[in-house]
Amino acid sequence: MQLKITEPTLLLDKTKVMPNIEKMLTKSRQNQLVFRPHFKTHQSIEIASWYKDLGVSKCTVSSLKMAQYFAENGWIDITVAFPTNILEMDKIQRLASSINLNLLVESVDVVDILAKELKDSVSIFIKIDAGYNRTGIKAENSIAIRQLVHHIKQYSNLEFEGLLIHDGHTYAARGKEEIRSIYNTTLGKINKLRENLVEELADATISLGDTPTFSVIDIFEGFHEMRPGNFVFYDLMQWQIGSCSLKEIAVCMACPIVAKHNERDTLIIYGGSVHFSKDRIIIDGKNVFGLLVKLTETGWQFFEKSYYLTSVSQEHGILEGDSEMLNQFSIGDLVGIIPVHSCLTADLMKSYQTIDGKIISRL
């Protein structure tokens, strides 16, 4: 790598990003699904423009601040996939007056407040919990869902758009069969809802999220919209889940080696929890915060053996390996580390550096 890097830096390989986007876009077309990618992973106007170049015009975000950022930069159809925060009514009103804004609700109280406060109309998704157990109305509770649909429909400034599901429990899955099982359970619950609420859901958009599901499942029936986000970069966690191969991961941290401990078989890097985050996966019973790769002229390559970042404190990281690993590196060299959770690493790093040295900013 010819780049002059002296501090922890988040590298982005566009030649990996584009096939990730194209594959997901193809899947959306094959299944006649609206493609509304989640932009919370990259949070970058420039990366968003790569989607736009391929014809994508709708997106998902997870805060009103993100919605504002993308709205100010030409995105005019945005879903905020987060329970509406009524304390930010000013932002909601401003967005409602300028773009096609889709909000998420799960209670009559919030519907009433939106209806009362908003001068412009917004579209409303009801947040459905199909098993993740974080938030939303349980998919089994068709009575509450019917009630909320009717409640929304009585207001002229609220347009009932449909149901929104995020199966975040796929993140705990390992392998295609587990993900398929979660998907089938969700599909079963949604079909049951449709039977119970024939009239209410006649024109409803059923929107499904999450990268594991849309990476692993090929045929979708009964859904209208897909909102995966992380797939744009993928990461070590998605690899462990079974969503991607290591080669599809499009981001990599470059970190300086600052100490070398031959007697402990460790390298100490400048790169810690304020760069990687403290998210971790478990491999062979050990905490893992990243995977060592070799930086090259054109990006990065995988070692035959797997060496992991096994500990991070605020600025320090510890790479555990063996003499073979240590012999390849000196103090002052850069190592590449594939992060465990690219959403959080990118959030901390605040910008990307492409392989050819261009800086890409983000919100």
Place this chain on the structure above:
Amino acid sequence: MQLKITEPTLLLDKTKVMPNIEKMLTKSRQNQLVFRPHFKTHQSIEIASWYKDLGVSKCTVSSLKMAQYFAENGWIDITVAFPTNILEMDKIQRLASSINLNLLVESVDVVDILAKELKDSVSIFIKIDAGYNRTGIKAENSIAIRQLVHHIKQYSNLEFEGLLIHDGHTYAARGKEEIRSIYNTTLGKINKLRENLVEELADATISLGDTPTFSVIDIFEGFHEMRPGNFVFYDLMQWQIGSCSLKEIAVCMACPIVAKHNERDTLIIYGGSVHFSKDRIIIDGKNVFGLLVKLTETGWQFFEKSYYLTSVSQEHGILEGDSEMLNQFSIGDLVGIIPVHSCLTADLMKSYQTIDGKIISRL
């Protein structure tokens, strides 16, 4: 609280910060220790000025970027308590030319490079590992330490300053006895080193870090300098370790409630891993990311029962409780959450809001 807060916000109570600083300053004076607080927790010129008002003129940081920030704002005696990153030689040279810069080394290679590259002189601490097992030369290895001292002393632009220890393994301790035991072990190792290296360490500064040790131990013998940092705010982790009481914790997140689940006894807040970090402690076998408190006109108060933030995803947090907890809150209310690790929460939040509404920026 009269403040208009609509998004996750990090509150800072100066009336708690000042006693935390004063107590540590008093301890340094009683023990005739140089007080060189670590500024990586707050990373704020304004908070640094509160130390300066009390007569503190030396500080510790954990990156050259932080050193630059404080040097540009009037701090002229700074230790970078991180193994010297030789890739940032330009920054080191600039700092060396303008302030009293103390660097950390643990190998002859880095010493040689510094001696060769630097036009101005710097002071050098040798990083000693007294049991934390992250980085540094093992305290038992007096041969390597002697060799490195002699190696440093041969160069005219490097001044051997002393030994620097950070007993980070106190973070795994629970209660005063465990911390005292770690301290005594370290003291024993340092005394042994002094016996072995009488001449080399004759004028050496022995510098010790870490908040648990300096919160719990009252009498220090054999050390010359103290570098705790987190104590300025403390947090739930330090409370669990036994370093502080809950009332001494000086920062608190304010987060909007966005959903309420009576049937699951949970509140969903706007406040997730991009605000709190994913650092956690375990209480009663459960992951804990924060403790619920009640926001008041003058700060925050503790509930009789303990309710915890038990899950965080990117922007969502889940507070687990009971009907008593739920009955006190409505959607759109703000809750207070004491964070588990204030260093990482402050790093993510990027600024503080004082109880009377003033915004304090940071690096």
